[in-house]
Amino acid sequence: MSDPVCGAQQPGTIPSPFDWWPFVAAGAVAAALGYVYASGVPGVNGILGALGYAPLGTAFGPAMITGAAAGAAAIVVLVLYYALQPDGCIRSLPKGQAVCFSGIVEEVSDTSSTAVDVLAPFAIPPAGIFNVVVKSMYWHLVTQNAFWVFCTASGSAMLPCIVKDESACGGKIGSLIGAGAGAVAGIVAGYVGAAAVAGAVGCAASGPFYLLCLLLVILVAAIVAAAVTYAGAMVGGWIGEGIGSIGEDPVGDAWKSLERGAIVTVQGNWVTNSDIGNNEIYYVTQLGRTGQADPRPSYTTTDADATAADDCPVVIDPIR
Amino acid sequence: MHSRICIRLGLIAGAAVGLFINLLHTPACCGTQAPLTAVQTIAYGILTALVVNIIAAAFACLLSRRPNTVLITIALVLALLAGASLGPVAYALPHPSVAMFVCAILGALLGFMLCWLLCRERFARGLR
Numbered sequence: 001m002s003d004p005v006c007g008a009q010q011p012g013t014i015p016s017p018f019d020w021w022p023f024v025a026a027g028a029v030a031a032a033l034g035y036v037y038a039s040g041v042p043g044v045n046g047i048l049g050a051l052g053y054a055p056l057g058t059a060f061g062p063a064m065i066t067g068a069a070a071g072a073a074a075i076v077v078l079v080l081y082y083a084l085q086p087d088g089c090i091r092s093l094p095k096g097q098a099v100c101f102s103g104i105v106e107e108v109s110d111t112s113s114t115a116v117d118v119l120a121p122f123a124i125p126p127a128g129i130f131n132v133v134v135k136s137m138y139w140h141l142v143t144q145n146a147f148w149v150f151c152t153a154s155g156s157a158m159l160p161c162i163v164k165d166e167s168a169c170g171g172k173i174g175s176l177i178g179a180g181a182g183a184v185a186g187i188v189a190g191y192v193g194a195a196a197v198a199g200a201v202g203c204a205a206s207g208p209f210y211l212l213c214l215l216l217v218i219l220v221a222a223i224v225a226a227a228v229t230y231a232g233a234m235v236g237g238w239i240g241e242g243i244g245s246i247g248e249d250p251v252g253d254a255w256k257s258l259e260r261g262a263i264v265t266v267q268g269n270w271v272t273n274s275d276i277g278n279n280e281i282y283y284v285t286q287l288g289r290t291g292q293a294d295p296r297p298s299y300t301t302t303d304a305d306a307t308a309a310d311d312c313p314v315v316i317d318p319i320r
Numbered sequence: 321m322h323s324r325i326c327i328r329l330g331l332i333a334g335a336a337v338g339l340f341i342n343l344l345h346t347p348a349c350c351g352t353q354a355p356l357t358a359v360q361t362i363a364y365g366i367l368t369a370l371v372v373n374i375i376a377a378a379f380a381c382l383l384s385r386r387p388n389t390v391l392i393t394i395a396l397v398l399a400l401l402a403g404a405s406l407g408p409v410a411y412a413l414p415h416p417s418v419a420m421f422v423c424a425i426l427g428a429l430l431g432f433m434l435c436w437l438l439c440r441e442r443f444a445r446g447l448r
Contacts, residue, residue: 019324022331026424033339034417063343066416070339078379115382123383211344211356215364218340219371226375 003301004143006151009277021081029073036069037062044187055191060198063214064221068190071222072183075229079179082123082172089169093282096271101138101159102290102310104299105262106152107131112165121237122175124168126283128255131158132266133299135307141270147277154298160273161266161281163255167245174240175233182232183225190225194218254287261299263291265310325386326435327428329376329395333402334427335420336372337365341410342419358408365407369399398434402427 040048040055044065048055055065086094108130116123133156134142142149142157150158194217203213258264265288268281288311293303341364344356356364377395381388406423413419 019327022328022428023425026331026335027421030335030339030417030421030424033420034415037343037416066343067340070336120379120383211360212364214344215340215368218343219368222340223371223375 003155004139004149004151004157006149006155006157008148009143009146025077025081029070029077032073033066033070037066040065041069041187044184044191047184047188048191051188051192053191053195060194060203060214060217063218064191064194064198065187067218067221068187068194068225071190071224071226072186072229074222075186075226075233076179076183079122079172079175079233082120083176087168088164088283089172093269094271094274096269096282098267098285099141099270099281100265100267100310100312101132101134101141102263102265102307102312103132103134103138103159103304104293104307105130105258105260105264106133106156106158106299108258108260117171117241118238119234121171121241122179122233124165124171124241126168127163127165127252129160129162130255130258131160132264133157133301133304134159135304135310136301139301142279144279145272146279147272150278152298152300154300156299156301156304159279159281161268161284161287163251163287164283166247166249166252167241170240170242170244171237172240174243175237178236178239179229179233181236182229185232186225186228189228190221190223193224194221251284251287254289255284258287258289261293261295262289263293263307264289265312267312323432323435323439325380325384325391326394326398326431328431329373329380329398330402330431330434331424331428332376333369333373333395333399334406334430335424337369337402337406337427338410338413338423339416339420340368341365341407342413342416344411356411361407361411362404363407365410366400366403369403369406370396373399373402394434398427398431401430401434405430 045055055061084091086092108128110128111125112127113125116125131150133152139157142159150160152158197220198213198217201213203210203217266281266284267286268284271280271282273280290308290310293299293307296303341361344364373395377392380391384391406426409426410419410423413422
């Protein structure tokens with residue numbers, strides 16, 4: 001087999017399906033808000049009534065509760081978007097093939113982010129990515145059906161391997177539950193906050209600035225509801241993260257000590273990246289370290305071929 | 321810049337303008353209120369879109385690996401475009417949910433067109 005060509009493999013762009021979900025989400029939220037505008041939010045109407053408010057019985061009422069519901073819905077949709085990513089948590093991973101290969105680690109990149117872990121536990125990224133200069137017998141894993149091939153500075157083909165953050169799934173499920181609970185509290189808080197602002201500003205149901213005041217009140221209702229819903233998602237996500245990080249994580253442990261030049265045997269789900277078009281391992285299911293190569297500015301396929309035989313259970317033939 | 325982020329920011333701005341501006345229809349109790357003028361709908365639309373898109377851009381900066389300056393610039397430009405063009409449309413439509421959905425689609429279209437204008441050469445390469 002000849003050396004893989006680096007970079008673009010075929011003309012044209014990567015075929016990607018139409019990004020339909022934002023339109024479906026907008027339609028669903030619009031329909032729900034239409035109901036809220038006419039009838040309020042079941043359950044929340046009673047809570048507001050118990051607090052002494054008449055959500056649909058005042059001039060600003062329907063607009064305020066609709067604004068609050070819109071703010072809460074925006075956060076729920078945001079959390080749902082991340083929770084429903086095909087990462088093996090709620091939705092299964094992209095359909096790939098279980099493969100095993102070996103080579104030398106060229107690059108190690110930590111993709112985790114403390115800011116995201118704390119502020120957006122529903123969107124925790126993978127723990128990290130490492131690029132492996134594969135042995136020539138595994139070149140087909142890099143090139144087959146790929147639109148793009150990553151190479152080292154010396155032109156040797158690499159296969160990116162993505163390591164899952166085991167606490168991510170707990171964070172997503174926790175955030176979903178937290179956002180659900182937070183949405184109810186958020187709509188109530190948004191309505192009450194907006195009513196307080198309307199009273200403080202002195203918005204009357206007439207006067208020259210009536211509609212500007214109404215707009216400000218609606219925005220306040222939406223922002224307060226979104227903030228409370230988001231707080232619920234964060235707290236739920238932190239709890240989920242804590243639960244998700246309990247237990248053994250052999251791949252994560254091996255990943256933490258991985259460094260450039262490590263000779264590794266990797267097993268995982270082999271897929272084509274839908275954004276860039278390169279083949280990759282998403283996620284790594286087993287990571288075995290069998291040695292350490294001498295330091296080099298850039299490793300080559302020759303270096304990888306010179307390493308000892310790997311411990312892959314079966315040599316995988318190129319797929320036809 | 322991938323067109324997807326422009327479409328999403330446009331859709332968010334459009335949906336917000338559609339819903340919030342349409343909610344400004346004078347309630348039945350206050351029929352003596354004069355309706356908004358076109359200039360007012362544009363000004364209120366821009367205000368709404370700016371508030372919403374600044375928050376959306378802050379999220380995008382936190383969660384995306386794209387350059388923050390580019391994201392914020394696109395969010396602000398789209399807020400101005402969506403607010404100015406969709407404010408009067410939102411106010412003219414009959415119901416908040418209809419206005420939200422229609423303006424969301426129009427906002428997404430604005431976002432796509434903005435990215436297309438900014439990245440014409442890249443789009444052309446893709447079409448070849």
